[in-house]
Amino acid sequence: MADTGTTLAEPAPSAAQRGHRPRRLPLVLVLGSLTALGPLTVDLYLPALPRVGADLHVSPAVTQLTLTAYMVGIALGQLVVGPLSDTLGRRRPLLTGLSVYVVAGALCALAPDPGVLIGMRLVQGLAGAAGIVIARAVVRDLYDGLGAARLLSSLMLVSGTAPILAPVLGAQLLRLTSWRGVFIALTLLGLVVLTAGSALLSETLPPPERRHGGLPASLRTMRNLVRDRLFTGYLLTGSLGFAALFAYIAGSSFTLQEVYGASPQTYSLLFGLNSLGMVATGQLNSRFLLGRRPSHRVLGIGLTVLGAAGTALVLLVTVTHAGLPWIAVALFLTACPVGMILPTTTALCLQRAPHAAGSASALVGTTQFLMGALAPALSGLGGRANALPMAVSVLGLAVAAAGCFLALCRPWRPAPDPLAT
Incomplete structure (x- = not known):
């Protein structure tokens, strides 16, 4: 694995350097909406999970496969769309992906059985990946170093605020309609994002800066990136931190509602509060930490808080009889540090x-x-009446993230801050 102190190639001139940087507010709104669509597709649907299982007569494990299928789709879709956008530019793959997302959402609403629903969730994830991967690529087209990190943190004002409202809206939708109505709402939301992206986002990768060589060149590029020790360290640190967050997201619906007795409305309010904490931490990260503290120190703080929250969760569900308020505090502290970890590792x-x-x-x-x-x-291994798998998952993934950071990034070594540009 390569161990170099510089980037893998000389920086290409960004759109900002060419004098074509768009206005910041429209850029943040559009890119934030694109990155928010993926989490919204999960979060708006979370309060409906128990109803999906009851309506389709399947277990919680099968019901959660609708989440897993979406996550697998959005992961694999990015692997295709990202390199494609380096070759074709950003707009065409983006608009195509969003169009397919809208169609898949409508088919989810009409799904007659669990197999069709899981399949359409996979397609929805594959298509929805375009917004997430291309939004990050546009940030890198326009900004370097600290500027990119701060813009990624600012995007959380949009991409983080939307999931705050999503569970609340999802719970209210369930008062008026079935889980199928939730997918109709997601389809309409996809149409809105497609329209906004088409109207407001211009091409940021002109033809002279695009890559050529097809699939072999893309595979070589990815191989070189993975062989770079620091890139892989940042990659694994951020990904494991994200997985710890998602262990909480996936497990909290059943845990808070069926173990601790929260109503769908109470659950959605707690989830929104936790999302607000993550957004606030992201803004703290952007305005007061990055640029004033080394990025490795910022990551260390975030990982420490995440590990402490995971430890508290395990203790609360094993050696105490703590009620909902204490569990809610521990989950709040689980969500907050991800607002520091994700934008920082992504920018790095x-x-x-x-x-x-x-x-x-x-x-x-x-x-x-x-x-x-x-x-x-x-998170679902323990069934409906056990909160321990969720707590252990959060702690284990937090420890793994910290281990990758220490082993691959070696933050104790003196070196210039990679984002100090």
Whole structure:
């Protein structure tokens, strides 16, 4: 595995350097909406999980396969769309993916059995991947170093605020309609994002800067990225942190509602509060930490808090008889540090691949979501009446993230801050 102190290639001139940087507010709104669509497709649907299982007469493990299928789809889709966007530009793959997402969402609403629903969720994930992977690539097209990290953190104002509202909206939708109505709402949301992206997002990768060589060149690029020790360290650290978050997301619906007695409305409010904490931490990260503290120190703080929250969860569900308020506090502290970990590790990965932002973004997204796809299965091992698998999953994944950070990034070694540009 390569161990170099510089990026893998000389930086290509960004759109900003060419004098074509778009206005920041429309850019944040559009890119934030694109990155929010993926989490929204999960979060709006979470309060409906118990009803899906009851309506289709399947176990919680089978019901959670609808989450796993979506996560696998969004992971593999990024692996295809990212390199494709390095070759074809950003707009065409984006608009095609969003169009397929809308069709798949409508078919989910009409699914007659669990097999069709799981299959359409897979297609929905494959298509929805376009928004996530291309939004990150556009950030790298336009910004370097600290600027990219701060923009990624700012995107959480949109991509993080939307999931705050999603479970609340999902719970309210369930008062008016069935789980199928939730998928109709997602289909309409996809149409809105497709329209906004088509109207407001211009091409950020002009033809002279696109890569050529087809699939073999893309595979070589990804191989070189994975062989870079620091890129892989940042990649695994962020992905395992994301998986810890998703272990909480996937397990909390059953845990809070069926173990601790929360109503769908209470659950959605707690989930929204936790998402708000993650957004607030992301803004703290952008405005007061990055640029003033070394990025490795910022990551260390985030990983420490995540590990402490996982430890608290395990203790609360094993050696105490703590009620819902204490569990809610521990879950809040699980969500918050991810607002520091994800944008920082993503920016560090993209900084090491200025020559292939789409491919690097694809590797980041694919690894994050593949690891996240394992979390629902881990969290559901104990059935409806056991919170321990969720707690152990959060702690184990947090420890693994910290281990990768220490082993591969070696933060104790003196070196210039990679984002200090």
